Amino acid sequence: MNVPISTLDGVAGETRARAAAWGRRGFLIALLVVVIAALAGYLGLQTRTVSANSGGYHLQLEYPHIARPGMDTPWELTITRPGGFDGPVDVQVTGSYFDIFESQGVTPAPTKETEDEHWWTMTFDKPAGDTLVIDFDIYVQPFSQVGSSGTARVLDGGHPAASVDFTTRLVP
Numbered sequence: 001m002n003v004p005i006s007t008l009d010g011v012a013g014e015t016r017a018r019a020a021a022w023g024r025r026g027f028l029i030a031l032l033v034v035v036i037a038a039l040a041g042y043l044g045l046q047t048r049t050v051s052a053n054s055g056g057y058h059l060q061l062e063y064p065h066i067a068r069p070g071m072d073t074p075w076e077l078t079i080t081r082p083g084g085f086d087g088p089v090d091v092q093v094t095g096s097y098f099d100i101f102e103s104q105g106v107t108p109a110p111t112k113e114t115e116d117e118h119w120w121t122m123t124f125d126k127p128a129g130d131t132l133v134i135d136f137d138i139y140v141q142p143f144s145q146v147g148s149s150g151t152a153r154v155l156d157g158g159h160p161a162a163s164v165d166f167t168t169r170l171v172p
Helices: 011-039 095-100
Strands: 046-054 057-067 072-080 089-094 101-107 112-115 119-124 131-140 148-156 159-170
Touching (some): 046 159, 057 148, 089 095, 095 119, 095 148, 119 131
Antiparallel strands (some): 046 057, 057 072, 089 119, 101 131, 148 159
16 A cells, blocks of 8 residues: 655646646637637728818828738728819828838829928819819738828818828737
């Protein structure tokens, strides 16, 4: 008959087994949280819409709030001016914002573009009616790992009339 020498014999092995079991449970819980987040859409593309009214203009921007590398994303700026526009429309966007994207083009195409250290300025022909919709066909560059922030604004007489701020965050 094998009689234990100490009351602590076998306790260390049980402690390790319990710790391993809790480690496995913790891993499964973390995995479950990730799966639920993915099923709920929190790990995919999430868009937001921001708007502003100022200087006789209404701006509305739909943009990617949360995106992933390689994903196509919407970026659509709608500018409304009740009564119509007096002439060409000048729009400025923070130039560095688009560094995380690959662009397939802008619709409608601007008639003139300039860029300085901060702003990308685009001039669009006078639209028919009181609304101009600017749509960028973009996707997040596959190597982009950090998001970006920016401002979009419409100019009136060379001065900002209305603007919206936005931030895109990237998840792996």
